[in-house]
Amino acid sequence: MRSIYLDNAATTALSPAAKQAMLPYFDGIFGNPSSLHTWGQQASAALQDARERIALCLGADPKEITFTSGGSEADNQAIFSAAMAGAARGKQHIVSSAIEHHAVLYYLASLQTQGFDVTILPVEPGTGLVRPADVAAALREDTCLVTIMFANNEIGTIQPIAEIGALCRQRKIPFHTDAVQAVGHVPIDVRALRADYLSLAGHKFHGPKGVGALYCRKGMPLRSLLLGGAQERGHRAGTENLPAIMGMASALEESLALLGQTDAVMVPLRDRLIARLRDIPRARLNGHPTLRLPNNVNFCFEGVEGEALLLLLDAQGIAASSGSACTSGSLDPSHVLLALGLPHEIAHGSLRLTLSRYITEADIDYTAEAILQVVERLRAMSPVWERITADR
């Protein structure tokens, strides 16, 4: 049986180069970067090297990079830092969008219980775009943070981040962007974006899991979520995960070096899959048709349920994901799909396929064929589909 991994928005395979880059730091250069002896200083030099390389990839200064355990921690820390600084000046209003990752939305919900006022902006139906005009209209005298994701993890929509960044900068309001799905997949320059904070995670671009970074523009407040040590210039206590950091630096450099050639293959493959799936009756593409990540395909198929779809695909050797309630472990389908304006019954039939540079045209054709068959099979036994076709 074939084995086709199309769940790269969930996590990616470690690239061979990143794996090699990690190996010396498990038992060779294993010292604690905070130690003064040779072992420690070798580790410290490697850490600094990784910081410089990652900063260079983002157009940042090395001092603006803080290593974290991943994207969720980076999101939490950015919001925490801006919120605490805001509260100290009597500013307790935060602007965000309905389709943010839960690492942002749940953190904002917890701030709401502490007296913060949070404005959650709706997105454009169908495409999931956040309108910069909506952001501008939501800004207040007491706004201490705007946090809008760079690209959505479910539907792949790329937001007008530079526009939002510019209008925040003009009003001198701190701006954070969760770029976990975007870094390594699209070119990013933090200065051009006017971002004050930017989150990234190593395992989304063929780096290791359990490591990420937060870019924090020089002069912006940055507070540690963890207390207990002076690592990361006092911005994050805890001994640095050096092998993972080295792997992340290598993976990011590699992803960006390959970006042009990856896109040249991946975008046509993405569009080929979209075109094939559009041939299925009552199938709709979720997210923006062009302003979307090169690796993202997200569809809803009416009359079928997403978990059944993804398990039948798994049985054919294809890994995908779904925003149905059954896969989220809650009663409701994904908050992102609902925010697009999809009714519950349609959101239940969602399927996300996310490509990587290891996917071939043969993989895409096999996958499209498998999806066609599986949707047909589930619809043949679906009373919902029976009703839909009877109504026609």
Next chain:
Amino acid sequence: MAMTYSEQVMDHFINPRNVGKIEDADGVGEVGNAKCGDIMKVYLKVEDGILTDVKFNTFGCASAIATSSIATEMIKGKPIGDVLELTNKAVVEALGGLPPVKLHCSVLAEEAVKAAVKDYYDRHGILYDPALFAALEHGDEDLHTAFVEE
């Protein structure tokens, strides 16, 4: 969330038994709603008080399809009165267990079967104690919350 299905669940999901419709069914039951993500429809054919044929159509996740499949298998060939003794617990046991968040699927399967029997009774003027079908009256939302929290 823990989403590990037993071998029996996967078998009934991948190779569901009794899928389809019975055009001249003697009883049809439908439960669930699309908003919650699962709908089950059960068709019965009854001859001389015996359930000679059962078919189902289900919109839902793997466990919704598997519970429908095994429930139809458990009642086929039985006297119609015995069908009312089918419990969601027996469905879960026959499947080698279900993840806690999926237990409501077994309740839906039980109810789909009972709704079909009730329809059969109603169509044929057979008197019955309404208490037998009391469970069919509650809303689907209640069903989810009642079982998801277990």
